[in-house]
Amino acid sequence: MPEIPGANGPDGQVAITREEVAHLADLARIDLSDAELDHLAPQLAVIVESVASISGVAGDDVPATSHPLPVTNVFREDVVVPGLTAAQALAAAPASEQQRFSVPRILGDEQ
Amino acid sequence: MSAATTTLVPFEDVLATYDPALGLEVHVELNSATKMFCGCPTEFGADPNTQVCPTCLGLPGAMPAVNRKAVESAIRIGLALNCEIAEWCRFARKNYFYPDMPKNFQTSQYDEPIAFEGWMDVTVPTEDGEVETYRVEIERAHMEEDTGKSLHVGTSGRIHGADYSLVDYNRAGIPLIEIVTKPIVGAGARAPEVAKAYVAQLRDLIVALGVSDARMDQGSIRADVNLSLAPKGSGVLGTRTETKNVNSLRSVERAVRHEMQRHAAILGGGGSILQETRHWHEDTGVTTSGREKSDAEDYRYFPEPDLVPVAPSREWVEELRGTLPENPTQRRARLQAEWGYSDLEMRDTVGAGALTLVEETIAAGTSPAAARKWWLSELARRANDAGVELPALGVTPTQVAAVQALVEGGSINDKLARQVFDGLIAGEGTPEEVVEKRGLAIVSDEGALSEAVDDAIAANPDVAAKIRDGKVAAAGALIGAVMKQMRGQADAGRVRELILEKLGS
């Protein structure tokens, strides 16, 4: 798994650059002004620093984990369960047409 | 992007200068009854947004749950590809924004695939009827979910220039297994064929496993084709392009060939290859630029917190190994040995999609040679004329065996058998019923035959004289005349005997 950007480990020295924030904003499709980038970079650095301080508590004998409980293999049988009707599914859509969700023109490219 | 293309380099010239390296990513849509993480049905062609629920619509608070059958299918695919099966692996969120993914991430696997480090031996026929084998190394097979389907509405009908998009989420969440090869090097001029043969054999394997509908035309198997060129003999890997969604076997071959020729043209002109995705155009046989990979590749993967790890016990894995069907390659080798077919005959049989049909016909009592004769010559031609696959022609292996039994029993000959097949395809009943209704049975009435022979001799005195002089080969013309008069419904061997008897040769 990728490292958290700017998280430099338990010594607490964290730097989040303006460029990193701009890149993340771009990935998240959030349009940030120069002033906002300047404002957010140090704030994010503080947040990451706070989280990184937890690393200082865990010793080398504590493995990184994504799940707090030692549970594996929770499965569902391959049996159909009734879901939503199209009308229910589309009820919360801002717009729909031809029984489909209508979304704005796609600006980026296909993934 | 414009569809304008670089002038292509002739294929032979590409090979004189470069070594190609292939990579294939094949997505297999599983045929489970329900989706990967929810109980929604997966039927193809349902009305839009009728197979959805809060989970696959990404509604707040909905929780995913893993489909056991999908995991089993993933493990079976992995085992069939000679992979290791992970003792412990997780799902991960692949974050990106696109309306066909309502959660704004795709639940996939990142650096912990369920299956890894496998191989498949791919055979490619050579011009002299032999086969060459390439071992394709499998890097990984991982579990993920399919996306919804977008319909782009606007003046152009294409994604660029669309005014808005309409999305159907029926397909969102259907289980996918993505199978990724390591770079395939050393195929040289055979690279396009190896790519096609790999996808074809993988499809056969998936069919044999019964884990997917395996319909490329319906998108249940989709191939992305990676290609790069390196200076000949350099042993390095060049910059690759990834051509997305190549959806027929023929197109896989064409796309590889096209990209080889296009790369060579750019490299030869002193340019460099941009690492990007490309779109395949079935109609024109070219690829056009999609998007640059470098930046968009940043998916910020992280472990899926809503799903616990999958840790298949070794007992479960071995139990699933016990359910694997005979490997298609081994099956072919076994059947070829049993039937005594030459490599060429076997290749034609497989190529015509007739392997199982021939097998069942032989099981119904027909000789291997006769089964091959009917399926490959007579019926394959008719299927081709009708534009359908052989199994859809409407003639069953049991019927073919019954027709052959009628031939061997002397009630019809090969020529009449063809008319029986006409009747079978037209739905006129069993082979016996068709013979009856169409009056196709051979006339075994010696009196009628003898009369017809006398007529033929009388009508062809020159030929008859030759035969009397001992030129037995000339009998063919008289046999033809008799058969014509009998409308084909005579035993040609008996006709010949009668002619020779009467003319004293």
Ligand SMILES: [Zn+2]
């Ligand atoms: Zn659902």
